[in-house]
Amino acid sequence: MLTRALPLFGSRRSVRVLERNALVYRSQWLMLLSGFFEPLFYLLSLSIGLNKLVGPLHIDGHAFSYATFVAPGMLATSAMNGAMIDSIFNPFFRLKISRTYDALLATPLEVTDIALGEVLWALVRATLYAASFIICMALLGDARSPWVILCWPGAILTSFAFSCFGLAVCTYIRSWQDFDLVALVQMPLFLFSGTFFPITLYPRWLGAIISFSPLYQSAALLRGFSLGQFDWIMIMRASYLLVIALVGLYVASRRFQKILTP
Amino acid sequence: MTSGHILEARNLVKRFGDFEAVKGIDVAIDRGESFGFLGPNGAGKTSTMRMISAISQPTDGTIEIFGLDPRVDGPEIRRRLGVVPQEDSLELELSVKNNLLMYGRYFDLPRRVIRERTTELLEFTQLSERANDKVDNLSGGMKRRLTIARGLMNRPEILILDEPTTGLDPQARHLLWDRLYRLKREGVTLIITTHYMDEAEQLCDRLVVMDQGKIVAEGAPRALIERFSTREVVELRFATDDHEQYFNQFTKFADRVEVLPDRILLYVNDGDDALRDVHAAGIAPASALVRRSSLEDVFLHLTGRSLTD
Ligand SMILES: Nc1ncnc2c1ncn2[C@@H]1O[C@H](COP(=O)(O)OP(=O)(O)OP(=O)(O)O)[C@@H](O)[C@H]1O
Ligand SMILES: [Mg+2]
Numbered sequence: 001m002l003t004r005a006l007p008l009f010g011s012r013r014s015v016r017v018l019e020r021n022a023l024v025y026r027s028q029w030l031m032l033l034s035g036f037f038e039p040l041f042y043l044l045s046l047s048i049g050l051n052k053l054v055g056p057l058h059i060d061g062h063a064f065s066y067a068t069f070v071a072p073g074m075l076a077t078s079a080m081n082g083a084m085i086d087s088i089f090n091p092f093f094r095l096k097i098s099r100t101y102d103a104l105l106a107t108p109l110e111v112t113d114i115a116l117g118e119v120l121w122a123l124v125r126a127t128l129y130a131a132s133f134i135i136c137m138a139l140l141g142d143a144r145s146p147w148v149i150l151c152w153p154g155a156i157l158t159s160f161a162f163s164c165f166g167l168a169v170c171t172y173i174r175s176w177q178d179f180d181l182v183a184l185v186q187m188p189l190f191l192f193s194g195t196f197f198p199i200t201l202y203p204r205w206l207g208a209i210i211s212f213s214p215l216y217q218s219a220a221l222l223r224g225f226s227l228g229q230f231d232w233i234m235i236m237r238a239s240y241l242l243v244i245a246l247v248g249l250y251v252a253s254r255r256f257q258k259i260l261t262p
Numbered sequence: 263m264t265s266g267h268i269l270e271a272r273n274l275v276k277r278f279g280d281f282e283a284v285k286g287i288d289v290a291i292d293r294g295e296s297f298g299f300l301g302p303n304g305a306g307k308t309s310t311m312r313m314i315s316a317i318s319q320p321t322d323g324t325i326e327i328f329g330l331d332p333r334v335d336g337p338e339i340r341r342r343l344g345v346v347p348q349e350d351s352l353e354l355e356l357s358v359k360n361n362l363l364m365y366g367r368y369f370d371l372p373r374r375v376i377r378e379r380t381t382e383l384l385e386f387t388q389l390s391e392r393a394n395d396k397v398d399n400l401s402g403g404m405k406r407r408l409t410i411a412r413g414l415m416n417r418p419e420i421l422i423l424d425e426p427t428t429g430l431d432p433q434a435r436h437l438l439w440d441r442l443y444r445l446k447r448e449g450v451t452l453i454i455t456t457h458y459m460d461e462a463e464q465l466c467d468r469l470v471v472m473d474q475g476k477i478v479a480e481g482a483p484r485a486l487i488e489r490f491s492t493r494e495v496v497e498l499r500f501a502t503d504d505h506e507q508y509f510n511q512f513t514k515f516a517d518r519v520e521v522l523p524d525r526i527l528l529y530v531n532d533g534d535d536a537l538r539d540v541h542a543a544g545i546a547p548a549s550a551l552v553r554r555s556s557l558e559d560v561f562l563h564l565t566g567r568s569l570t571d
Contacts (some may be wrong), residue, residue, distance in 0.1 A: 106413075107368035
């Protein structure tokens with residue numbers, strides 16, 4: 001009977017959560033650096049190593065090097081991994097172990113601000129990582145078109161989708177054991193989403209299932225940008241990621257509300 | 263629906279699933295008043311405090327704070343409240359100073375203002391020397407003091423303290439009391455829960471005793487003592503593990519008898535008289551003490567699972 005006029009999503013106040021995380025992580029810059037270098041090392045090893053082993057690929061009548069194919073997939077994957085870590089692991093700790101958020105609720109911040117703030121934090125990092133990744137892609141010659149610059153907002157959109165989704169997932173996690181479950185889902189998503197080879201190599205039915213994978217949609221979107229091949233379906237792909245983000249954030253906000261102020 | 267009170271709650275109910283932690287209570291608190299919530303563990307004090315801090319949402323009933331509705335103006339209300347929760351919930355990874363800095367930022371205070379207040383608050387809570395230490399390394403009492411300092415960062419109009427002095431040493435406790443008197447003189451409204459009856463008597467103009475989610479008594483500490491207790495109390499101890507066996511022996515000496523695990527309390531008008539009667543009846547307790555009634559006795563009478571009545 002008492003419906004609270006809680007806003008759908010967080011407000012400007014969510015910036016304070018960003019500020020908080022920046023203050024806490026200031027002393028942990030090494031961790032921030034590792035987030036930078038890990039995907040870059042992958043890119044480097046793939047571009048230099050696998051390029052020599054795997055000959056040029058032919059997809060839809062176009063021929064390109066394996067690194068050109070795999071680099072946008074790597075970018076999508078690293079956006080996913082970074083976002084999932086930022087929004088599942090750390091918020092779980094703050095939500096249920098250290099109960100950091102309890103103190104924030106006695107201030108003008110709303111529950112929705114906390115959820116949005118955590119997503120923003122993930123996005124700030126994603127923005128930096130994606131930029132450095134794309135620059136390296138260009139330098140290594142793994143981008144075929146100047147439109148590769150669109151991979152930047154594309155990767156940020158990917159991070160947005162996965163961090164909102166991850167934040168929603170995080171609220172359902174009961175203990176550290178449940179993280180194994182998350183890894184169990186993330187692994188096949190990572191391997192089968194057309195990041196390493198085209199999904200046209202899979203049987204038709206499997207390809208149909210994979211097309212629901214947000215990672216596949218993201219990889220396909222980013223690949224389109226880096227190759228400079230545009231297609232109307234890319235709007236669908238981007239919309240799909242956006243919908244996941246908004247639904248995820250909405251669910252996360254409500255769940256935060258339920259957990260923090262039962 | 264402005265009521266004139268700085269805080270007013272009507273028919274406040276809080277349910278967790280099927281369990282009703284707060285069962286329809288009414289409170290009205292005036293500006294500048296210091297108001298206490300007393301009650302045994304699980305009485306519903308913290309649940310109530312969280313609702314009137316505009317943090318958790320009541321299952322039923324209405325709250326008005328500063329004439330505003332927390333369901334609509336939660337952020338605006340909390341901006342003007344200071345909250346010292348029962349659980350510290352500090353940022354363990356951050357330094358003492360940065361804990362206060364960040365908390366001030368949640369209230370949109372400029373960094374310069376936060377710095378000034380931090381210096382002053384750390385002095386008051388005697389944490390100046392520990393300003394740069396990680397909070398994780400502080401003692402329990404120091405953490406509690408920091409939580410209190412944090413609650414004052416935004417210069418609140420209403421300060422809500424849930425067992426503020428639990429874990430504090432006597433000196434820190436008295437420092438806090440002094441500070442609370444000062445805030446009260448400055449017009450700040452205080453809302454306090456405590457298990458220390460002396461604290462309640464010292465600090466509260468008015469208080470309610472809660473038990474099992476309900477308010478069972480309300481009034482000024484002195485008035486409550488007069489109403490629910492006798493003038494004096496005789497405390498008797500016997501060399502036994504079981505004081506209950508003595509209960510029947512004493513009903514004739516006192517208006518009321520309470521048997522606690524370690525002693526027997528006789529509620530009487532004149533303690534010395536009663537003690538003389540006890541001795542005259544040939545009963546020899548291991549120790550005997552006559553004292554004035556306190557809130558402790560009111561509390562025991564109203565909420566204790568006593569064997570009397
Ligand atoms: N989140 C919750 N879920 C379920 N039950 C709860 C929850 N929070 C409190 N309760 C229950 O509500 C009752 C009142 O709890 P509350 O914390 O308000 O008591 P209290 O008077 O503050 O006690 P104490 O003196 O121990 O702090 C208790 O029985 C408690 O178990
Ligand atoms: Mg409590």
